[in-house]
Amino acid sequence: MKLDKDTCEWLGCPTPLEMYQHQCALLEDELTATQKRLIEARRNIAGLVQMCDLLSTGKATAEAELKKAIDNIAxxxxxxxxxDGKVRALESVADxxxxxxxxNQRLLLELSVLRGPQP
Known part of the structure; x- marks a missing residue:
C-alpha cells in the first residue's frame, strides 16, 4: 500500500519552521546559560587576581622580613x-x-717550712 501524503501534515508533527523556531529557542537558552556562567567565571577570575595580588604583596613582605632575620642572624x-674569643681569653687568664x-701557695708553704715555727 502506497501513501502519497506528506507526513508533515499529520497531527502533532511540527513543521520545518516550528522545528527551526524550537531549535532557535534552545540555542537562546543555551547562550543565556553560557553567558551567566561566563559572567560568574569572570567574577571568579577577578577574585583570584585580587587574591594573587594580596599573596604577592604578602610574599614580598615575608621575603623582606626573612632577609632582615637572616642579616640579624649573621x-x-x-x-x-x-x-667566644673574649671568653676563651678570659678563661685563659683565669687558668x-x-x-x-x-x-704562690706552694711557695708560701715552702717558705714557712724553711723559716720554721714563728713565735
Whole structure:
C-alpha cells in the first residue's frame, strides 16, 4: 500500500519552521546559560587576581622580613664568635691566675717550712 501524503501534515508533527523556531529557542537558552556562567567565571577570575595580588604583596613582605632575620642572624653569629674569643681569653687568664695562686701557695708553704715555727 502506497501513501502519497506528506507526513508533515499529520497531527502533532511540527513543521520545518516550528522545528527551526524550537531549535532557535534552545540555542537562546543555551547562550543565556553560557553567558551567566561566563559572567560568574569572570567574577571568579577577578577574585583570584585580587587574591594573587594580596599573596604577592604578602610574599614580598615575608621575603623582606626573612632577609632582615637572616642579616640579624649573621650579625648575632659574628657577635657570638667575637664574644667566644673574649671568653676563651678570659678563661685563659683565669687558668693562669689559678696556676699562679697555686704556685704562690706552694711557695708560701715552702717558705714557712724553711723559716720554721714563728713565735
Amino acid at each position: 650579625r648575632l653569629n659574628h657577635e657570638t664568635w667575637e664574644l 693562669q691566675r689559678d696556676d699562679l695562686f697555686r704556685e
